[in-house]
Amino acid sequence: MARILVAEDEDSVRNLVARVLKLHDHEVKAVVDGSAALEALSQDDYDLLLTDIVMPYVDGIALALKASAEYPSMRILMMTGYSDQKRRAHNLDVLIHDVLLKPFSIDELAKAVEQTLNAE
Numbered sequence: 569m570a571r572i573l574v575a576e577d578e579d580s581v582r583n584l585v586a587r588v589l590k591l592h593d594h595e596v597k598a599v600v601d602g603s604a605a606l607e608a609l610s611q612d613d614y615d616l617l618l619t620d621i622v623m624p625y626v627d628g629i630a631l632a633l634k635a636s637a638e639y640p641s642m643r644i645l646m647m648t649g650y651s652d653q654k655r656r657a658h659n660l661d662v663l664i665h666d667v668l669l670k671p672f673s674i675d676e677l678a679k680a681v682e683q684t685l686n687a688e
Contacts, residue, residue, distance in 0.1 A: 570615040570685050574598040575605035575631060576647070577623040581670070585618065588674050589681065602626025609635060614642055616685055621648040621667075636663040645684045647672070 572594050576582035586598040597612070599605050603625045605617065617635050621628035632644050644663060649670035665684040668677065 569593050569595060570681075571595045571613065572597075572616045572618055572681070573605060573608055573614040575600075575602055575617070575619040575623065575628065577601050577620060581620070585677065588677055589618075592678055592681070594681075602628065602631035605631055606634060609639060614639075616643045616645060616681065618645045618647065618681065621646055622650060632663055643684045643687065645680060 572589055574582060574585050574589070574596060576585060576598070577600055582598045582600070586596045589596045597608055597614075599608055601623045602619070605619065606626060608614075609617075617632070617639075619628040619631050623631075626634075628646050628648075632646065635642060636644060643665055645665050645668065647668040647670055665687055666680060668680045672680075
């Protein structure tokens with residue numbers, strides 16, 4: 569079981585991701601944007617940050633940069649519905665594990681999370 573923080577501004581995606589991860593026996597906290605994620609990170613420890621890239625206030629790129637600096641042992645997996653944002657995130661290869669393109673299947677989500685958690 570891993571402790572996972574999900575940052576996603578779209579309600580339906582956030583709720584689906586949280587449900588899927590809980591079904592895979594993970595402890596999940598889901599928040600609406602990057603600023604809420606930074607607040608959650610300051611209050612608790614997480615094994616994985618799963619964040620959307622495009623969000624209001626603090627976007628996923630800024631969140632990943634700050635989170636990786638402050639919590640270097642935490643894994644980071646990003647998701648986006650915009651292919652140009654995936655290229656933008658891959659400039660962070662050293663900090664993040666992968667970028668999951670939306671729409672993704674439940675199996676793709678579960679596989680990406682497990683690969684990120686088990687990566688060396």
